[in-house]
Amino acid sequence: MKKTGVMNSNISRVIADMGHMDWLGIGDAGTPVPKDTEKIDLSVRSGLPSFIDVLKEVLVELEVQKVYVAEEIKTENSKQLEEIKKVLPDVEIEFIPHSQLKKDLSVSKAFIRTGEETPYSNIILESGVIF
Template structure:
């Protein structure tokens, strides 16, 4: 049994398998999952687990060089945006439309589904390198 870090075996495996520029998504419970993309479903009930809680745990173990958010979060979910920016610090941010985010979701290694039920609580995390 792992002593610390992410205990979810699917998330731990996905993170260990990532290479430079590979991407994953942490999403709300409404984000559609494209056919053929690995879904790691953490949703227990509406609101649990929270998107930001899952993001903060993943950030402890994943080297991230860039992240992507949908422009719509700026107007539709300002509180979530503030939490994301606080968690991500000075990491490079690239904006796209929600439709573009959904298109990009077809090329990610995995989507981690949370119980979050607030609009546009989705993030694409792009893997960096540790050297």
């Protein structure tokens, strides 16, 4: 049995398979996932697990060099944006239209669905390298 880190076997597998510049999405319960993108559904009920808790756990194992979030988060969910900045203080954030973020999920390795129900709580993580 795995002793530390992400215990969900699907998330752990996807993280282990990530290469430099691959993408992994994490988002709220309402995010439409393209049919060819693997969906790892963690949602249990409204708010459980939260977007930020899942993001924090993924970041324990995944090296991230850049993230993409919806431009709309600045005005529609600034609290969530501040939380993202706290857990990724030294990572470049690129703001893109929400419609583009949803389209970009089609080239992500996977999408992790949380129980989050606040608007624009979605992110695409671009993997970095550790050397």
